[in-house]
Amino acid sequence: RSKDDGGGAAHSYDPQLHVQAEERRVLEIALRSALENNQLHLNYQPVVSAQNGGLAGFEALLRWNHPEFGNISPAKFIPLAEDARLIAPIGEWVLRTACHEAAKWDSGARVAVNVSTEQLHSPNFVELVTQTLAQSGLPAERLELEVTESVFLREGTGAVKMLERLLALGIKLSLDDFGTGYSSLGYLSRTRFSTIKIDRSFVQGASQGKREAVAIIRAVVALADSLGMSTTAEGVETEEEYHMVYRLGCTKVQGYYFGRPLPVEETRELVARASAASAAA
Numbered sequence: 699r700s701k702d703d704g705g706g707a708a709h710s711y712d713p714q715l716h717v718q719a720e721e722r723r724v725l726e727i728a729l730r731s732a733l734e735n736n737q738l739h740l741n742y743q744p745v746v747s748a749q750n751g752g753l754a755g756f757e758a759l760l761r762w763n764h765p766e767f768g769n770i771s772p773a774k775f776i777p778l779a780e781d782a783r784l785i786a787p788i789g790e791w792v793l794r795t796a797c798h799e800a801a802k803w804d805s806g807a808r809v810a811v812n813v814s815t816e817q818l819h820s821p822n823f824v825e826l827v828t829q830t831l832a833q834s835g836l837p838a839e840r841l842e843l844e845v846t847e848s849v850f851l852r853e854g855t856g857a858v859k860m861l862e863r864l865l866a867l868g869i870k871l872s873l874d875d876f877g878t879g880y881s882s883l884g885y886l887s888r889t890r891f892s893t894i895k896i897d898r899s900f901v902q903g904a905s906q907g908k909r910e911a912v913a914i915i916r917a918v919v920a921l922a923d924s925l926g927m928s929t930t931a932e933g934v935e936t937e938e939e940y941h942m943v944y945r946l947g948c949t950k951v952q953g954y955y956f957g958r959p960l961p962v963e964e965t966r967e968l969v970a971r972a973s974a975a976s977a978a979a
């Protein structure tokens with residue numbers, strides 16, 4: 699029982715909060731050794747052309763399999779890694795692994811790697827990307843980095859300049875989860891993103907008949923078109939959702955309807971089948 703009972707204190711004991719704090723502490727300790735214990739690996743989710751279903755590339759998605767706790771979602775442990783200053787080594791491992799694995803695919807399929815804002819602002823990041831491309835042999839144009847709007851949030855960090863240095867390497871940039879965070883259309887016009895990724899919440903909203911969600915997808919597609927960028931609809935789960943985002947003009951689609959995130963061996967097989975099919979066509 700809480701000592702605060704009846705005491706009229708400003709805060710009262712919240713068992714839920716306590717569990718969360720304890721869980722975070724336990725996970726943080728486990729995460730510190732996850733890399734060295736080989737508990738992390740990448741899955742790859744196909745991204746396809748909305749027009750003809752052709753393979754456009756893959757998004758690398760981090761997975762953590764803990765021997766005791768099982769699979770832990772990146773939505774849970776990435777924010778934890780950012781708070782605990784573990785995102786730099788984990789993010790570096792993700793980048794190196796994705797580039798080395800994608801370099802072995804026997805086609806020009808692109809690999810997209812999520813980069814957290816914390817990681818992007820580290821002074822060595824551009825050098826890390828340069829070095830990783832050289833070591834893996836992956837051509838720069840086959841690497842895409844996914845960043846979120848929060849990269850522009852911190853004033854005076856030179857985000858636009860840093861993104862320009864990355865673009866100068868010949869890589870692609872995409873803007874992830876667009877519309878869910880702070881959006882500054884000014885920044886959007888100052889950075890040469892190849893693709894704007896429309897968050898699943900809008901795809902879902904639109905398929906549920908929400909007019910605002912439809913209006914937002916339309917507006918983002920129009921904006922992207924006028925800036926010479928393409929759009930990827932995220933989280934497309936059904937044929938109906940696919941038809942809807944296609945009608946709204948999205949250029950690429952990604953979601954369970956086209957494929958779940960796959961282990962690396964299955965990804966290689968899919969790449970091989972896709973390049974054989976396009977060679978036969």
Ligand code: C2E
Nearest residue numbers: 759760772773776792812813814933934935952953954955
């Ligand atoms: P994200 O970058 O927006 O990635 C898309 C998320 O949507 C992935 O979740 C993917 O598995 C999920 N998804 C794909 N298709 C569908 C669908 O049809 N329906 C639904 N409901 N979900 C779908 P995941 O793998 O759990 O990753 C969650 C988030 O964690 C990612 O969102 C990204 O922000 C972050 N993340 C994942 N891997 C990394 C990484 O290597 N580095 C960093 N910094 N963040 C990562």
Ligand code: MG
Nearest residue numbers: 757812844874
């Ligand atoms: Mg992403």
Ligand code: MG
Nearest residue numbers: 874875895932
């Ligand atoms: Mg996303």
Ligand code: MG
Nearest residue numbers: 875897898932
């Ligand atoms: Mg998303």
